[in-house]
Amino acid sequence: MGVSAGAHPGAGSESEVKMTVPGPRNDFPLLKTQVRTATDAAHGSADLSKRMETQQVNIYYGKRHAVQDVSIPFYENLITAIIGPSGCGKSTLLRAMNRMNDAIPGYRIEGQVLLDGQEIHTPGTDVITLRRRVGMVFQQPNPFPKSIYDNVAFGLRVNGLVKSRAELDGRVEKALRGAALWDEVKDRLNRNALQLSGGEQQRVCIARALAVQPEVLLMDEPASALDPVSTAKIEELMFELKKDYTIVIVTHNMQQAARVSDFTAFLLSGQLIEFNPTPQLFTRPADPRTEAYITGRFG
Amino acid sequence: MGAPLLSAMSANTTALPTVETSVARRRAWDWAIEKFIYLSSLVAIAIIVLIFLFVGREALPVLTSPQVHEEVTLSTMFLPQNYGTPEAPLPYVWQPVGLHPKYSVMPLLLGSLKATLIAMLFATPLALLAAIYTTEFAPRRMREVIKPVIEMLAGIPSVVLGFFALIVLATVLQDLFDLEYRLNAINAGIALGLAVIPIVYTICEDALTAVPRSYRNASLALGASPWQTAWKVVLPSALPGVFAGIVLGFGRAVGETMIVLMASGNAAITSWNFAEPVRTLSASIAAELGEVVFGSPHYHVLFFLGVLLFVITFAFNWVGTIAVARLRKRLTGADR
Amino acid sequence: MKSRFTDKIFVFLCLFAVLVVIAMLAAVLGNITYHGWDRLSWEFISASPTHGMTEGGIFPAIYGTVLLVLLMAIFVVPLGVCVAIYFSEYADRSSRLYRWTRAAVDNLAGVPSIVFGLFGLGFFVQFVGGGVDQVFFGGNLTFRQPAILWASLTMAVLTLPVVIISVEETLRAVPQSFRDASYALGATKSQTIFRVVLPNAMSGVLTGGILAVSRGAGEVAPILFVGAAYFLPHLPTKLNDQFMQLGYHVFVLSTQSPDVEATKPLLYSTVFVLLALTFLLNLVAVAIRARLRVTAGSGR
Numbered sequence: 001m002g003v004s005a006g007a008h009p010g011a012g013s014e015s016e017v018k019m020t021v022p023g024p025r026n027d028f029p030l031l032k033t034q035v036r037t038a039t040d041a042a043h044g045s046a047d048l049s050k051r052m053e054t055q056q057v058n059i060y061y062g063k064r065h066a067v068q069d070v071s072i073p074f075y076e077n078l079i080t081a082i083i084g085p086s087g088c089g090k091s092t093l094l095r096a097m098n099r100m101n102d103a104i105p106g107y108r109i110e111g112q113v114l115l116d117g118q119e120i121h122t123p124g125t126d127v128i129t130l131r132r133r134v135g136m137v138f139q140q141p142n143p144f145p146k147s148i149y150d151n152v153a154f155g156l157r158v159n160g161l162v163k164s165r166a167e168l169d170g171r172v173e174k175a176l177r178g179a180a181l182w183d184e185v186k187d188r189l190n191r192n193a194l195q196l197s198g199g200e201q202q203r204v205c206i207a208r209a210l211a212v213q214p215e216v217l218l219m220d221e222p223a224s225a226l227d228p229v230s231t232a233k234i235e236e237l238m239f240e241l242k243k244d245y246t247i248v249i250v251t252h253n254m255q256q257a258a259r260v261s262d263f264t265a266f267l268l269s270g271q272l273i274e275f276n277p278t279p280q281l282f283t284r285p286a287d288p289r290t291e292a293y294i295t296g297r298f299g
Numbered sequence: 300m301g302a303p304l305l306s307a308m309s310a311n312t313t314a315l316p317t318v319e320t321s322v323a324r325r326r327a328w329d330w331a332i333e334k335f336i337y338l339s340s341l342v343a344i345a346i347i348v349l350i351f352l353f354v355g356r357e358a359l360p361v362l363t364s365p366q367v368h369e370e371v372t373l374s375t376m377f378l379p380q381n382y383g384t385p386e387a388p389l390p391y392v393w394q395p396v397g398l399h400p401k402y403s404v405m406p407l408l409l410g411s412l413k414a415t416l417i418a419m420l421f422a423t424p425l426a427l428l429a430a431i432y433t434t435e436f437a438p439r440r441m442r443e444v445i446k447p448v449i450e451m452l453a454g455i456p457s458v459v460l461g462f463f464a465l466i467v468l469a470t471v472l473q474d475l476f477d478l479e480y481r482l483n484a485i486n487a488g489i490a491l492g493l494a495v496i497p498i499v500y501t502i503c504e505d506a507l508t509a510v511p512r513s514y515r516n517a518s519l520a521l522g523a524s525p526w527q528t529a530w531k532v533v534l535p536s537a538l539p540g541v542f543a544g545i546v547l548g549f550g551r552a553v554g555e556t557m558i559v560l561m562a563s564g565n566a567a568i569t570s571w572n573f574a575e576p577v578r579t580l581s582a583s584i585a586a587e588l589g590e591v592v593f594g595s596p597h598y599h600v601l602f603f604l605g606v607l608l609f610v611i612t613f614a615f616n617w618v619g620t621i622a623v624a625r626l627r628k629r630l631t632g633a634d635r
Numbered sequence: 636m637k638s639r640f641t642d643k644i645f646v647f648l649c650l651f652a653v654l655v656v657i658a659m660l661a662a663v664l665g666n667i668t669y670h671g672w673d674r675l676s677w678e679f680i681s682a683s684p685t686h687g688m689t690e691g692g693i694f695p696a697i698y699g700t701v702l703l704v705l706l707m708a709i710f711v712v713p714l715g716v717c718v719a720i721y722f723s724e725y726a727d728r729s730s731r732l733y734r735w736t737r738a739a740v741d742n743l744a745g746v747p748s749i750v751f752g753l754f755g756l757g758f759f760v761q762f763v764g765g766g767v768d769q770v771f772f773g774g775n776l777t778f779r780q781p782a783i784l785w786a787s788l789t790m791a792v793l794t795l796p797v798v799i800i801s802v803e804e805t806l807r808a809v810p811q812s813f814r815d816a817s818y819a820l821g822a823t824k825s826q827t828i829f830r831v832v833l834p835n836a837m838s839g840v841l842t843g844g845i846l847a848v849s850r851g852a853g854e855v856a857p858i859l860f861v862g863a864a865y866f867l868p869h870l871p872t873k874l875n876d877q878f879m880q881l882g883y884h885v886f887v888l889s890t891q892s893p894d895v896e897a898t899k900p901l902l903y904s905t906v907f908v909l910l911a912l913t914f915l916l917n918l919v920a921v922a923i924r925a926r927l928r929v930t931a932g933s934g935r
């Protein structure tokens with residue numbers, strides 16, 4: 001894998017931007033947000049509240065030290081991207097945040113993972129409630145082989161969150177709207193979700209995650225299995241979603257991270273190399289290793 | 300789910316607020332269902348233990364009870380006795396019903412052996428050659444037809460095969476070979492073989508298919524013909540699987556009841572003449588258990604026969620399963 | 636150097652083996668169909684046997700068989716599904732419980748059918764039946780005798796491995812991603828299994844159940860002394876009634892009928908019905924397996 005100067009929609013003007021790396025799209029609203037955020041960040045992240053945070057987290061799989069002493073803040077209503085080459089531990093870190101790793105034999109975590117300032121790994125923590133507050137979207141779209149309606153309603157039913165069918169209908173609609181899918185599927189809610197295209201399936205998965213009204217949305221390479229058009233739609237969706245949710249996205253696609261996120265964390269071999277506002281990380285990386293990665297010297 | 304080890308927490312952080320009542324209820328359900336599932340696996344274990352126990356329990360008096368020993372003991376069951384007359388001695392007689400009950404097990408063991416031998420002699424070449432044809436020579440289309448058809452044989456209830464052997468096959472064989480007895484070991488053996496063919500075929504076919512492509516390619520590239528390849532390269536490689544198939548088929552044949560009950564003549568004759576009727580272990584149990592008095596020595600002996608049968612089939616199945624497991628390990632491990 | 640001719644002979648030999656096997660299968664099926672077909676009629680299926688089993692129909696045997704396998708299915712399918720769920724979703728491979736349960740199921744599959752009959756007699760009829768009589772009926776002989784309840788339990792025990800193997804196979808085939816998605820939404824393990832995994836494995840449950848029923852309809856040895864009867868004046872209505880059964884009927888008619896020639900037509904037709912029933916069930920199981928596998932994996 002490497003950095004490709006690939007044809008992405010909107011990348012046409014890249015050649016004009018004098019950078020050593022394909023940078024953010026010349027998408028003025030985005031740039032404005034990023035500049036604003038970076039400025040805010042420059043004024044101290046005390047202005048931004050942290051929805052989730054990892055503090056000196058170490059993760060072991062048996063003897064393997066997969067994540068080493070990583071501390072990253074995840075600011076409210078912003079998108080934070082975690083990038084890095086394969087095997088650098090980014091997915092592991094993400095999955096630690098909703099404790100999806102718990103069932104893996106040999107898994108051990110040290111340090112703290114905080115949600116609203118509260119540690120999620122204490123014995124008293126209820127994993128079920130945690131996963132309702134911290135939702136996840138996976139790399140491969142994985143809707144259940146049920147109807148679209150039943151997919152989106154699954155989390156609500158399973159958690160006993162809704163009392164009446166009418167309320168359920170409302171929540172399903174809201175979630176599908178949130179995933180920008182309602183208009184497309186409102187007439188075929190009873191259709192099997194597997195009959196949709198890849199991009200639509202992924203949006204069903206997003207709607208499904210949104211239905212339980214999480215506070216944080218973890219996205220593990222959500223568009224990597226999709227075609228460019230669907231990818232663009234998902235990215236647009238993320239801008240909408242960040243108004244209501246805090247988003248953490250893991251991606252190996254640097255252009256995507258640059259396009260979409262407000263903050264970026266670069267992980268290498270389990271270690272956090274750099275964490276900065278996105279425009280800064282991609283244009284003036286503080287660490288030479290970051291620069292080497294984003295310029296494609298290694299994949 | 301192992302709980303991850305936790306670091307020392309700083310005094311500032313506190314645990315996430317837990318547990319709305321509905322979550323507590325769901326957790327309780329989850330726990331209960333998990334215990335229930337574990338219970339079901341215990342039930343499965345209990346079942347097999349109970350089978351051992353209860354069949355064994357009713358068989359035990361043969362070894363321990365003095366009343367039973369008045370009529371029959373282990374030695375009278377297995378060792379030659381002085382039945383018959385000095386002129387026509389009969390060392391082994393199975394005749395549990397009568398004035399002087401005789402419980403020699405040897406005729407029954409011999410009967411089972413004879414019928415099973417015929418079955419395996421009949422079934423193995425057919426099944427093996429058919430498997431070789433299916434995996435080595437048959438065009439794709441034919442393969443997809445042959446397999447299910449042969450598996451159809453497996454779907455025929457044994458009572459139907461017994462019926463066929465009794466009504467049709469016996470007459471055919473008797474006419475063909477001018478046999479004295481209509482129902483005999485050959486008749487039962489062939490029908491038994493029919494029942495066993497699918498098992499041997501399926502396992503042999505698996506074993507042959509598991510032989511890596513590369514072996515065949517190498518052989519063909521050296522100029523060997525398809526047959527030579529099959530016979531000299533593929534088959535030797537698949538031998539453990541073939542062996543397993545034969546052993547498992549043997550086990551199935553020994554334990555089979557209805558076919559022999561209907562087609563073998565049910566006469567406890569001790570001889571090596573295959574054209575004579577036989578009485579197998581399984582058929583004896585089936586034929587006599589209905590008439591026996593509950594709690595009588597005969598009753599206990601029948602259960603003892605059941606234990607014997609169980610042990611024999613278990614031994615065969617055990618050897619066969621180990622062979623299959625070893626075969627699988629060998630072929631999915633290294634490409635030797 | 637072997638000539639190509641010799642080579643062809645050997646290949647032909649193998650083909651010949653295939654043909655022999657198929658021919659024998661055809662002979663069995665053909666003979667039974669040929670002789671059993673013309674006696675077949677609606678009356679045959681719906682009427683009771685008369686005139687010493689030489690005329691009439693075999694409805695009671697059909698009824699008894701159906702009742703038997705239905706009761707059996709009620710016992711075996713839930714238990715089989717639970718054990719399969721244990722194997723696939725809960726078991727720790729290295730634990731003793733897992734290895735023992737595996738061994739138990741494997742051994743169960745290898746028990747000869749007549750030994751099941753002994754078990755049915757010694758355990759269900761004598762022990763459990765005896766106990767029930769002592770506790771509930773004051774010692775009166777109610778359940779300590781051949782009964783359809785004990786027969787169906789015996790058959791359930793016999794067909795348990797069939798169900799387990801079929802269900803476990805489909806459970807394992809459910810992609811892990813479904814479970815992940817469910818957990819990520821806050822579902823508990825049992826909710827995930829029963830709302831997501833098991834529904835996806837329904838084809839295995841169905842085929843397992845149908846294969847079990849097919850075997851249950853055809854096996855005779857286990858029920859010889861545990862409930863089957865040759866002729867009953869009325870249909871079984873209570874759990875401790877005896878019952879007529881197709882396979883058992885064939886057995887008795889073939890071996891203990893006073894006039895074999897006279898009963899032959901009825902016998903052949905009975906065999907035909909039994910065979911047709913078994914094959915139909917097997918075909919349905921195969922069809923379900925093929926079809927549901929397609930729909931579960933569609934869209935991917």
